[in-house]
Amino acid sequence: MRHRPLGSTGLTVSELGFGCASWWGKPQFGEREALGLVHAALDLGFTFFDTGASYSAGEAEPRLGRALMDRDLSRLVIATKAGTHHAGGGRIARDFSPAAIVASAERSVRNLGVEGLGLLQLHGPAIGELNDDLRAALADLKARGVIRALGVNSFDPAVIEHVIGLPDFDVVMVDYNVLRPEREPLIARAAAAGKGVLAGMALAMGHTRPLLSRLKGPQDVWYAARAFARHRDELARGARFRFLHRQPGVTGSQAALGYVLANPQVSCAVFGATRMAHLQENARASALDVSSRLMRQIREAQEAA
Template sequence: MKRRPLGGTGLEVSELGFGASPLGRLPRGGERRGIEAVHTALELGITFFDVSPYYGETVAETVLGKALRGVDRSAYVLATKVGRYSDTEFDFSAERVTRSVRESLDRLGTDHLDLVQCHDVEFGDLDQVVRETIPALRALQEDGVIGAVGVTGYPLPALAYVVERAPVDTIISYCHYTLQNRRLAAWRDRFARRGTAVINASPLAMGALTNRGAPSWHPAPAEILKCCAEAGALCGARGEELARVALQFAVSTGDFPTTLVGAADPEEVRRNVRWLSEPRDEELLREVEACLEPVRDVSWPNGRPENQNPGGEP
C-alpha cells in the first residue's frame, strides 16, 4: 500500500483510507466482524482511519476503539470529527466541540488524535466555525491533544468559505471526485493555495456506483441514480463490478493523499485492496463514462440554503 504525505500536517497516510461509518450500523452480533475488518486493514497496509461520533451515535468510535486496543499507536493515523452528533443535532460551539474531543478520546482509547475535523459544516453557521470552532480546536492542538485541524462537508463553496477565512489543515470532500462527478479536481488548487490538503471520500458515490445500486435514502436526483444504475447493469452484464471501476478510477487519477472507502467486513477490505493492484479495464471505463455523461458533474443541495453558495462563490 502506497503512503503519501497529508499536506503539511507531518502525517503520512495510506492511499486507501478506512472509512469507519459502517461500524456504526453493524447488524446484531456484527461487532466481531467489524473489529476483524479493522485488523485486516492494518495487516494490508491501511494506516488512515476516519470516524465520527455521529456514526451510529458513538457506536463506530466505540467499535473502532476496541479494534485498535493494543495496536502500536504509531502504526496508524486516527481522525475523528466534532459538531455533528445525529441527523438533527449540530453544535459547533467551543464548549461542545472541546467536550466532544475529550469524549472521543475516551471511546477511542487514546490520549491524542492525529486529526479532528468540523463535521458537515454546511449544517452549521459557517462564521461560527471560522471564529469559534476552529480556534477551540487550535487551543487543543496547543495542548498536544490534536495533531491537525480540518473541516468536512458536501458543498464545495462552503468548504472554501471556511478555508479562506481560517487556518485549516485538511478538508474531506465526498462524492465530488467519482466517475460521475469530478468537480473537486477544479477546486484542488484553490484549497492548495491555502495550504489545505484534500481528502477524497466516497468514490463509490455512497453506493450509487455499484452493481447493487444506491440505497433508498440516497439524496441524488433521480436522473443521476438512473444513469448510475445503467452503468451498474452494464458492468454486471460483463461479469464486472462497477465499484471496481469506480475505485480504481478515483485512486489512480485523483492524486489525493488518501481516498476514504467505508468498510465493516474483512472481505470488503481485502477486495478493495486487491482491486487497487489490478490493471484498469480502459475499454470498460470508457463505456461506463458514456453511461454517466448525461449527469457528469451534477451535484445536489445539502445543508442550509445559505451555505450552498456562501459569499456568492463562482
C-alpha cells in the same frame, strides 16, 4: 498499500482509508466481525481510519477504540468528526459552539483510546459557524496536542471553498467519486492551497450497481433505505456506470476506487465495507492503474450524466 502525504500536515496516510461508520458501527452488526475488519485492514496496510462522534448513533467511535486496543498506533492516522451528535430516536443534532467542539474532541480521545486525534474534522459546519471563537478553541486543542491536524467534512462546495482560504485548516473531506467529477476543480484548488484532500464515499455508496442486485443482507436493506431517503440523485446517476462492473481484470469497485486514486490531488479514498471479501477486493485497488480506455469510458459517462 501505497501511501500519500496528507497535504502539508507532515502526516502520511495509506491511499485507501477504512470508514468506520453506518452499518459497521451498529450493534446489529456483530462486534467480532466489525473488529475483524479493522484488524484485517491493519494487516493489509491501511493506516487511515475515519469515524465520527455521531456515526452509528454514537456507537462507531468507541467500537473503533476497542478494535485498536493493544495495537501499534504509531503509524496510524485516526480521524474523527465533531459538531454533530446523536440526539436519540435516530436524530442527529448540531452544535458547533467552541465548548461543544472541545468537549467532543476530548470525548473522542477517550472513546478511541488515543493520546491525541490524528485528525479532527468539523462535520458539516455552516460558513458562519467557522467564527473566530471556534477557531481560537481549535487552535488551543492543537496547541495542547489533543488534535494533530484539523479539517472540515462538507459536501457543500461553498463551505469547502471558504475553508480553502483558512490557513488553520489542514484537510478537507469531500464527496468525490465517479458520480462527482464536478468536485475536481475544487479539489485542485484545495490541493494547491496545501490542504490534504479526503474522498469520502469513494465507492459512490455502491450505486453504480443496480439496487435490487445488492439486496443480500440486512446492511444492504439499510443502505438501500438511506439511498431512497437521501441519495436518489446518486441512485439515478449510478445507472450510467454499470459498465464499470463489466471490465476485464478489474472489479467494478476496484475501477471506482482506481478512478479516485488516479487523481494525484487526493490523499486518501475512504470507503466503508462490512464484508471481508469487499475489504480484500478493495485493498487491491491500491496497486491498480486505471487503463486510459476505461478512463475514457468514465469521462464519456460523466459527460452524459
